[in-house]
Amino acid sequence: MAQIPSEPAAPEAWVQKRSFEVRDFRTQSGALLPLVRVGYETYGKLSAARDNAILVCHYFSGSSHCAGRYGPEDAAPGYWDAIIGPGKAIDTTRFFVLSVDTLCNVNARDPMVITTGPASIDPRTGRPYGSAFPIVTIADFVRLQKALVDALDIERLHCVAGPSMGAMQALEWGALYPERVDRLLPVFGAGLQAQAYFIALIDLWAEPILADPSWRGGDYFGASEPLEGLHRSLQAITVTARSPAWARSLFGRDWADAGADPLANAGHRYRVESTLAQIIAERGRFAEAAHVVQLVRGCRIFDVDADGGSIAAIRAPTLLISGRSDTVMFPEYSAQAALRLQAQGTAARHLSLDADGGHLDCLYEIGRMAGPIGDFLQ
Amino acid sequence: MAQIPSEPAAPEAWVQKRSFEVRDFRTQSGALLPLVRVGYETYGKLSAARDNAILVCHYFSGSSHCAGRYGPEDAAPGYWDAIIGPGKAIDTTRFFVLSVDTLCNVNARDPMVITTGPASIDPRTGRPYGSAFPIVTIADFVRLQKALVDALDIERLHCVAGPSMGAMQALEWGALYPERVDRLLPVFGAGLQAQAYFIALIDLWAEPILADPSWRGGDYFGASEPLEGLHRSLQAITVTARSPAWARSLFGRDWADAGADPLANAGHRYRVESTLAQIIAERGRFAEAAHVVQLVRGCRIFDVDADGGSIAAIRAPTLLISGRSDTVMFPEYSAQAALRLQAQGTAARHLSLDADGGHLDCLYEIGRMAGPIGDFLQ
Numbered sequence: 001m002a003q004i005p006s007e008p009a010a011p012e013a014w015v016q017k018r019s020f021e022v023r024d025f026r027t028q029s030g031a032l033l034p035l036v037r038v039g040y041e042t043y044g045k046l047s048a049a050r051d052n053a054i055l056v057c058h059y060f061s062g063s064s065h066c067a068g069r070y071g072p073e074d075a076a077p078g079y080w081d082a083i084i085g086p087g088k089a090i091d092t093t094r095f096f097v098l099s100v101d102t103l104c105n106v107n108a109r110d111p112m113v114i115t116t117g118p119a120s121i122d123p124r125t126g127r128p129y130g131s132a133f134p135i136v137t138i139a140d141f142v143r144l145q146k147a148l149v150d151a152l153d154i155e156r157l158h159c160v161a162g163p164s165m166g167a168m169q170a171l172e173w174g175a176l177y178p179e180r181v182d183r184l185l186p187v188f189g190a191g192l193q194a195q196a197y198f199i200a201l202i203d204l205w206a207e208p209i210l211a212d213p214s215w216r217g218g219d220y221f222g223a224s225e226p227l228e229g230l231h232r233s234l235q236a237i238t239v240t241a242r243s244p245a246w247a248r249s250l251f252g253r254d255w256a257d258a259g260a261d262p263l264a265n266a267g268h269r270y271r272v273e274s275t276l277a278q279i280i281a282e283r284g285r286f287a288e289a290a291h292v293v294q295l296v297r298g299c300r301i302f303d304v305d306a307d308g309g310s311i312a313a314i315r316a317p318t319l320l321i322s323g324r325s326d327t328v329m330f331p332e333y334s335a336q337a338a339l340r341l342q343a344q345g346t347a348a349r350h351l352s353l354d355a356d357g358g359h360l361d362c363l364y365e366i367g368r369m370a371g372p373i374g375d376f377l378q
Numbered sequence: 379m380a381q382i383p384s385e386p387a388a389p390e391a392w393v394q395k396r397s398f399e400v401r402d403f404r405t406q407s408g409a410l411l412p413l414v415r416v417g418y419e420t421y422g423k424l425s426a427a428r429d430n431a432i433l434v435c436h437y438f439s440g441s442s443h444c445a446g447r448y449g450p451e452d453a454a455p456g457y458w459d460a461i462i463g464p465g466k467a468i469d470t471t472r473f474f475v476l477s478v479d480t481l482c483n484v485n486a487r488d489p490m491v492i493t494t495g496p497a498s499i500d501p502r503t504g505r506p507y508g509s510a511f512p513i514v515t516i517a518d519f520v521r522l523q524k525a526l527v528d529a530l531d532i533e534r535l536h537c538v539a540g541p542s543m544g545a546m547q548a549l550e551w552g553a554l555y556p557e558r559v560d561r562l563l564p565v566f567g568a569g570l571q572a573q574a575y576f577i578a579l580i581d582l583w584a585e586p587i588l589a590d591p592s593w594r595g596g597d598y599f600g601a602s603e604p605l606e607g608l609h610r611s612l613q614a615i616t617v618t619a620r621s622p623a624w625a626r627s628l629f630g631r632d633w634a635d636a637g638a639d640p641l642a643n644a645g646h647r648y649r650v651e652s653t654l655a656q657i658i659a660e661r662g663r664f665a666e667a668a669h670v671v672q673l674v675r676g677c678r679i680f681d682v683d684a685d686g687g688s689i690a691a692i693r694a695p696t697l698l699i700s701g702r703s704d705t706v707m708f709p710e711y712s713a714q715a716a717l718r719l720q721a722q723g724t725a726a727r728h729l730s731l732d733a734d735g736g737h738l739d740c741l742y743e744i745g746r747m748a749g750p751i752g753d754f755l756q
Contacts (some may be wrong), residue, residue, distance in 0.1 A: 029641050135644060196625035196650035200617045203651060204582070207610050211589055232585050236614075239578045244708050247574035253681065263407050263679050265512060270678070272574040273581060300648070301641050303631065326704045330622050 004136060015041055015068035015078070019114050020100070020148045028143075028307055029307045031134030034123050039101040039114030040148060041279075043084060044069050044092030049096045053154045053378070055145060056080065056099040057162030057169035059362070060295055061106040061237065061283070063113045064099035069094075070112065080163070082367035089374040095158065100148055104294035106134075110286035118218060118290035130290065131218035137298045138165070139307035148181070159377055161185035164329060164361035165295070167320075168302050171337070175309030175317050184318040185376065187369075188326055188362035190355075191333035192311050192340060193303035201240065201328065206296040209233030209289045218290050231291040234280045243325045243358030247272050311340065317347040319376045321362075321369055323351050328359040383751030387671050393419055393456070394445035397492050398478070398526045406521075406685055412501050417492030418526060421445050421462060422470030431532045432468060432755070433523060434458065434477045435540030435547035438673055438739070439484040439612055439615065439661070441491045442477035447472075448490065458541070459573040460745035467752040473536065476721030480519045480543075482511075487665035493508035496596060496668035508668065515676045516543070517685040520550045527558070537626035539563035541740035542707060543673070545698075546680050549715070552694050553687030562696040563754065565747075566704055566740035569711035570689050570718060571681035579618065579706065584674040586610030587667045608667040612658045620661055621703045625650050671697075689718060696726040697754045699747055701741075702730050705736040 017039045033307060041064045046053060052267045056066045059079075067084035069077050083089040084097055105115035118133040149157065160173040160181050167189025174184045191196050212218050212229025256274035269277075305311050318341055322334035334350055341348035351372055355365040385391035395417045395503040419442045424431060437457075444736035445462035447455050462475055482495035496511040503510075520613045527535065536553040538559050545567025553564045568576050590607025592598050623722045633639060647655075683689050696719055712728055719726035729750055733743040 001511055048412055087415060135641060137641070173532060193631060195622060196629040196631065196648065197617075197620065197622040199648050200620075200625060200650050200654060204617055207613065208586065210587060211586060213591060228589060232589055235585065236582055239575075239582055242575065242578075244573060244575040244710055245400075247578060253571060253573040253574065263515070266675055270574065270577050272578050276578060297640075297644055332622055 003210055004182040012339040014071050014080045017041055017112055022147050027134050028137045028139050029135045032347060036228055037114060038144060040064050041099050043097040044095050047094040050154050052158060053096045053098055055160045056097055056164035059164035059166050063105060063107055064101045066099045079363045080366055083370050089370040100145050103136045104291040106291050107286040108288040108291050119288045128221035129219050135297050137307060138168045138172050142169050142176055146177055148245050150246050157181045157221050159183035159185055163187040167297060174314040175304040178313045178315050181316050184316050187321045188323050188329045188359060189334060190302060190329055191337035194300050197299045202299055205233055205237050206293045209293055226289045230287055231280050231284050233276050233292050235276060238276060238279060240328055243356055245356035246358055279313045312344060314341060314346055320350045322352055323361045324354050327361045385663055392449050395419055400522060400525050405512050406515045406517050407513045414494040415492060419477050420441050422473050424474040426454055428532050430536060431474045431476055432536050433538045435544035436473055437542035437544050441483060441485055442479045444477045452580050457741045458744055461748050461751055467748040476522050478689050481514045482669040484673060485664040486666035486669050495672055497666045506599035508599050513675050514548050515548045515685060516680045520547050524555060535559045537561035537563055541565040543677060550682050552692040553682040556691045556693050559694050562694050564702050565699045566707045566737060567712060568680060568707055568717035577678045580674050580677055583611055583615050584671045587671055604667045606663055609658050609662050611670050612661050613654060616654060616657060618706055619737040622736055623734035624736055664678040690722060692719060692724055698728045700730055701739045702732050703734045704737045
């Protein structure tokens with residue numbers, strides 16, 4: 001079913017986005033997508049033996065841009081640039097790093113993201129899929145990545161790694177394709193399946209969109225968009241992914257505007273509130289409401305034991321990293337997964353990242369884990 | 379300004395709700411309420427010297443019903459019945475326990491709650507206040523309680539205690555009326571002021587109501603009510619106040635209905651989702667959307683250093699209790715408050731309740747702290 005992609009170009013100073021297509025993609029839920037197209041990025045050079053590839057899977061609101069910059073104007077590098085690059089923990093002078101945009105990527109309107117989801121044109125109708133787009137799962141993302149890995153003629157991956165939703169994909173790889181992966185590195189993940197509380201919590205991320213009258217069951221394309229719901233959704237995501245220490249260090253109890261005491265008027269805000277509104281307005285420019293809803297649906301169904309693979313199949317040495325202050329992917333999810341894997345004889349180790357910024361420490365504080373990650377990849 | 383209440387009756391087997399009124403109540407925000415009326419309950423007997431009173435302040439979605447039952451048909455006792463009663467940590471054979479419904483009580487439609495808020499009739503117009511109701515604060519709740527304590531001719535309180543929003547009121551008592559209280563017992567509280575992250579988090583509790591088209595800026599009375607928003611608000615409150623271990627022990631990954639795989643249809647739910655919907659439908663029967671919004675506004679303004687009192691004034695010995703798994707009122711809020719009080723020479727002690735049920739352990743697991751609480755009240 002895979003189309004052969006253009007061969008990755010020689011390593012360059014600037015990162016490039018490439019595109020990969022698969023025709024007649026059958027989802028875990030049984031639907032047939034005539035064409036899926038996703039973006040991918042690579043860093044470093046694939047060895048002649050094609051045996052030095054590491055796949056990095058992205059988080060809920062991330063993309064395949066995990067390292068480097070697109071050009072001299074690019075303000076910030078990819079999200080894991082602290083550990084991916086020449087001489088870094090994931091050393092691109094040694095490893096060939098590959099990362100793929102998921103289906104239903106949140107940032108579907110970002111020109112640097114290539115994805116297929118409800119906002120994409122259904123070739124059978126010439127109109128956006130909307131509610132006709134099927135439920136897609138973490139296993140679907142992994143099966144699509146596997147098609148790209150096949151197309152690149154990579155027989156075994158040295159490691160599959162990723163933060164948050166990327167950690168879910170890493171463990172799914174170990175369960176679905178145990179013969180194709182030598183190491184797993186799930187960082188700040190949900191464990192081996194979405195647990196009841198995780199399901200209830202991420203439902204809160206989708207609810208604001210579902211509540212927006214413009215949502216129209218997911219068929220808002222060509223009409224007014226559920227932008228208020230989208231912004232409230234991003235607000236819920238951003239707040240739950242952070243922590244008291246993060247907010248205290250940045251905002252304290254300052255009012256947003258001098259003289260505008262929140263006691264005097266319910267419209268007066270604290271600086272934490274006005275800044276979050278700015279962050280969300282910025283993030284919202286590229287986000288697609290229906291894709292947020294689809295990703296929540298996919299994440300809540302996550303279960304490596306019920307999607308064609310099995311926990312028992314996971315045999316690759318696994319380094320699980322959790323975050324001490326993470327209240328989205330609680331540390332116990334990783335701890336329990338490690339115990340479960342150890343109980344079946346899989347070489348699993350669990351480390352805690354001791355930082356106080358909440359779930360997003362899986363991005364911003366990952367550099368603290370450079371040592372153990374570098375060792376694990378030896 | 380206070381009306382003398384009817385004297386509490388002699389102790390009885392069944393708890394009674396009484397009512398207290400204050401005319402011309404001036405709020406912290408400067409508004410004048412011509413009449414406020416709130417409910418209160420008492421347990422035990424006020425001593426002849428009137429020196430054995432303990433005030434218990436309630437949590438966000440609670441009421442003054444902290445102990446005992448209303449009658450033989452009453453299925454469950456008040457929320458702190460594990461520690462309030464004859465021979466218990468707060469021993470009603472020794473102490474006279476008093477508890478007062480706050481202004482803008484969430485459960486304004488509960489026949490056993492008496493409160494004044496946006497849903498109350500403004501005597502100046504004969505219609506519900508709606509958006510004309512002023513912002514009220516934790517300090518306002520305390521000043522109203524103080525009026526009742528005065529009316530009961532109680533000079534000093536042996537202790538002011540309370541869980542969650544009740545903890546905020548307890549510390550406020552110590553700051554506003556240091557000469558009137560001998561001990562403070564804030565349980566699972568926000569510390570001495572609402573911190574930036576707490577503000578951002580409880581905003582998520584109000585947002586679903588503000589997003590409901592029926593909200594109409596708070597003036598929905600006499601028209602369709604923002605019931606969907608209210609239910610989504612209660613969902614956010616209920617989920618954030620719980621924990622992974624709570625959900626795991628109750629629900630696991632079970633589907634809500636046999637054969638209704640959530641992978642097959644986005645409308646199919648997990649048991650955690652359907653049960654939460656039931657809990658919320660039940661809680662929603664008595665809840666008033668505008669009161670939820672008002673309480674969020676009051677809580678986010680909480681600051682004992684900026685409401686007429688001051689942290690420096692707090693001199694009463696203080697026992698702070700936090701919850702190890704609490705992700706609403708994080709343990710660090712209590713830890714930091716204890717350090718701040720100790721730094722000024724106030725006898726403050728901080729204990730951690732080691733349970734895994736989340737914020738609501740301040741209600742359901744309080745019995746584990748019976749020993750230290752009983753000792754503290756000696």
